[in-house]
Amino acid sequence: MTPLEILSATISGQASPRVPVFCNLLDQGAKKLNMSPEQYFSNGEYVAEAQLKMLKYYGHDNVWSAHYVGKEAQLLGCKEILFANNGVPNVADFVIKSWDDIATFEIPEDITQHPHWKSMDDCLKILRSEVGATNPICAYVTASTTLPAILMGMDKWIELVLTGPVDLRDELVKKCSHFVQQQIKAYRAAGANVIIYANPFGSTYFIPKKMIVDWSMPWMQQDLKDGTESIVYYCGMAPLNTVTELVIEKLNINIFYPAPAPLDDLRDAKRLINGKGLTSGVLDDIKLIHWTEQQTRDEVKRIMEIGKPGGHFLFGTGFMPLDIPEENIITMLNAAFEYGRYA
Amino acid sequence: MFEAYIKEYNEAVFDIDKEAALEVVESALQQGVTPEQVVFEIVIPSIEEMMAEIVINADTNLAQHFMTAQIAAEVTEQMLTKFEVPPEVIGRVIIGTSYGDLHSLGKRIVMGCLKSMMVDVIDLGVNVKAEAFVDAAVEQDAQVIAISSMMVHTATGEDGSLKVRALLKERNLEDKIKLVVGGAPYRFDHELYKKVGADTWAADGVTAAKIIRQVILEGKT
Numbered sequence: 001m002t003p004l005e006i007l008s009a010t011i012s013g014q015a016s017p018r019v020p021v022f023c024n025l026l027d028q029g030a031k032k033l034n035m036s037p038e039q040y041f042s043n044g045e046y047v048a049e050a051q052l053k054m055l056k057y058y059g060h061d062n063v064w065s066a067h068y069v070g071k072e073a074q075l076l077g078c079k080e081i082l083f084a085n086n087g088v089p090n091v092a093d094f095v096i097k098s099w100d101d102i103a104t105f106e107i108p109e110d111i112t113q114h115p116h117w118k119s120m121d122d123c124l125k126i127l128r129s130e131v132g133a134t135n136p137i138c139a140y141v142t143a144s145t146t147l148p149a150i151l152m153g154m155d156k157w158i159e160l161v162l163t164g165p166v167d168l169r170d171e172l173v174k175k176c177s178h179f180v181q182q183q184i185k186a187y188r189a190a191g192a193n194v195i196i197y198a199n200p201f202g203s204t205y206f207i208p209k210k211m212i213v214d215w216s217m218p219w220m221q222q223d224l225k226d227g228t229e230s231i232v233y234y235c236g237m238a239p240l241n242t243v244t245e246l247v248i249e250k251l252n253i254n255i256f257y258p259a260p261a262p263l264d265d266l267r268d269a270k271r272l273i274n275g276k277g278l279t280s281g282v283l284d285d286i287k288l289i290h291w292t293e294q295q296t297r298d299e300v301k302r303i304m305e306i307g308k309p310g311g312h313f314l315f316g317t318g319f320m321p322l323d324i325p326e327e328n329i330i331t332m333l334n335a336a337f338e339y340g341r342y343a
Numbered sequence: 344m345f346e347a348y349i350k351e352y353n354e355a356v357f358d359i360d361k362e363a364a365l366e367v368v369e370s371a372l373q374q375g376v377t378p379e380q381v382v383f384e385i386v387i388p389s390i391e392e393m394m395a396e397i398v399i400n401a402d403t404n405l406a407q408h409f410m411t412a413q414i415a416a417e418v419t420e421q422m423l424t425k426f427e428v429p430p431e432v433i434g435r436v437i438i439g440t441s442y443g444d445l446h447s448l449g450k451r452i453v454m455g456c457l458k459s460m461m462v463d464v465i466d467l468g469v470n471v472k473a474e475a476f477v478d479a480a481v482e483q484d485a486q487v488i489a490i491s492s493m494m495v496h497t498a499t500g501e502d503g504s505l506k507v508r509a510l511l512k513e514r515n516l517e518d519k520i521k522l523v524v525g526g527a528p529y530r531f532d533h534e535l536y537k538k539v540g541a542d543t544w545a546a547d548g549v550t551a552a553k554i555i556r557q558v559i560l561e562g563k564t
Contacts, residue, residue, distance in 0.1 A: 082443065082445065082470075084443050084496055084497075084500075086496045086500055087443070087494055087495060087496020087497065087500070088494055088495075088496065090443070090444070090445055090494070091445070092445060153445075153446075153447060153448075154446060154447075154448040155409075155447050155448040155451045158405070158406065158409050158448060159409075159413070161406075162359055162361070162406055162409065162410060163361050163410075163413070204402060204404055205404055205405060206404055206405045206406065207404055207405070207406045208359070208404055208406065208407075211406070237527070237531075242402070260531065263530075284531050284532070286495055286528055286531040286532045286535070287531065287532045289495075289499070289532075290532070290534075290538065321495035321496065321499075322495075322496060323495060323496065323499055
C-alpha cells in the first residue's frame with residue numbers, strides 16, 4: 001500500500017500494514033538546498049524540491065505545501081517577515097495596528113490571484129504531480145478565531161476578544177472566516193489532501209469551554225461549512241481532549257492532532273474518540289533536540305503501544321525545530337516504522 | 344462584608360469579567376475599604392489565588408491568566424494614586440522577549456502581575472538584544488532579567504538567554520542578577536531552562552510573577 005492508501009485505510013478503520021508516520025519538516029528545506037530561508041521561501045519550486053528530497057531521504061509519509069504561518073498574514077497585507085537562519089519566520093509587520101483598522105481591513109476577492117499565493121500554488125503543482133497519487137500532501141489553515149493574532153499580535157487580539165466591543169471582534173472574525181473558506185477551497189483545488197485546521201482558540205488551554213461553545217464553535221462551523229473531509233483538528237500544540245467530543249458532535253471532524261504528553265493524554269484521546277475518528281500520537285519534538293537514541297526509541301514505543309490497539313491511529317510530530325539533530329530524526333522515524341507495524 | 348468583596352472579586356476575575364471586577368472594587372471603596380486594602384487584601388491575594396489554582400487545577404486558561412494580570416494592573420495603578428504613603432517596592436526586574444522574538448502576550452501577563460505585587464518592572468519590549476538586557480539591569484540596579492520566548496530558536500539561540508548568561512559571567516554579575524525564562528518551548532521541555540543558562544523558569548505568565556518575586560526575596564536574605 002502507498003502512504004496515502006495507508007492513511008485512507010487508517011481513517012476509515014480498514015486493515016493496513018502499519019501506522020501512518022507523519023514528520024513535519026518545513027524549515028529544514030532551506031538547509032537541504034543550501035539556501036537562506038528568505039531565498040528558499042521566495043519560490044514554491046524550491047519548497048517542493050526540498051520536500052521531495054526530504055521525503056526520499058527520511059522516508060516518512062507526508063509532504064508540506066505550507067511555507068510558514070506568516071504567509072497567511074502576507075496574503076492579507078503583511079509587508080515584513082523576520083527570517084531567521086535558525087528557526088521559524090516571524091510576522092514583523094502587523095496589518096491591524098489599532099482597532100480602527102478593522103473597519104478598512106479587506107480580504108482579497110480571490111486569494112489565488114494574489115502574488116503571495118503563487119509560490120504555494122507552484123509548490124502544490126509539483127507535489128501533486130510527483131507524489132499526489134501516493135503521499136499525503138499537507139496544507140495549513142489558521143482558523144478565523146485565531147487568524148487575527150497574526151494580523152494584530154496575540155496580546156492585542158486576546159484583549160479584543162475578552163474586553164473589546166463584541167461587534168468589532170466579530171466583524172474581524174467574519175472577514176477572517178471568509179478568508180479561511182477561500183483558503184481551504186484553494187488548497188483542495190490545488191491538490192492538498194490533508195488540511196491542518198489550526199485553532200488555539202478551540203482549546204480550553206486558551207479560553208473557557210463555555211466561550212468555545214458560544215463563540216469559537218459557531219465560527220468554526222462557518223469556516224468549515226463546505227465540508228470537513230480531510231480536515232485535521234489541531235490546536236497549535238495546545239491540548240484538545242477537553243473539546244474532542246464537542247468537535248465530533250458539532251463539526252463532524254474525524255481526525256485529531258492532540259498535544260504531546262503530558263498536555264494531552266493519549267489514552268484519553270483514544271477513549272474520547274472511541275473509534276469515531278483518527279487519533280494522532282504526537283511526539284514532543286522539542287525534547288527530541290536533546291534526547292539520546294534510547295530515549296527517542298522509548299518514547300516512540302510508548303506512543304505506539306498506547307495508540308495502535310484498535311487502529312484509527314497516526315504517529316506524528318510537532319513542527320520539528322531546526323535544532324533537532326538529523327540522527328535523532330532518523331532514529332525517531334526508524335523506531336516509528338519498527339514499532340508501528342501491525343502484526 | 345470584606346470577605347464578600349474578596350469572593351466577588353475573585354469570581355469576577357475567574358469568570359474573565361473585567362467589568363464585574365471593577366464594580367466590586369468601586370463598591371468596596373464606597374463602603375470605606377481603603378485603596379491600600381484593595382491592593383494588599385483583594386488584588387494581590389486574588390493573583391495568589393490564581394497562582395495556587397494553576398498548580399492544583401490544570402484547567403485554568405490563558406484568558407483567565409490574562410485577565411488576572413490586566414485587572415490587577417489596572418486596579419493597582421488607580422489605587423496607587425490614592426495611597427496615603429507610597430508602598431515599598433520589593434525589587435526591580437528587566438523584562439523583554441528574546442532576540443528575534445516578537446510575541447508579547449506572556450510578557451504582558453507577567454508584567455501585570457508583578458506591578459500589582461509591588462515589583463518595579465522595566466519593559467524593554469520585543470526582539471531585545473542580550474547586551475540591552477544586561478546593560479539595563481546594571482543601569483537600573485535590577486535583581487532579575489526575565490526573558491520570554493515563544494519559539495524554540497529564540498529560546499535556544501546563541502543571541503538569546505545563552506548570550507545573557509555569558510555576559511553576566513563575563514561581567515561577574517551572576518551573584519547579583521538572576522536570569523528567569525518562560526514561554527512555550529519551556530513548557531514542552533522542563534529541563535530546557537538549564538540548557539539556555541537560566542537560573543529558573545516558569546510555565547505561564549502568572550506563575551512567572553510568583554517565581555520572579557521569590558527570586559527577588561531570596562536575594563534579599
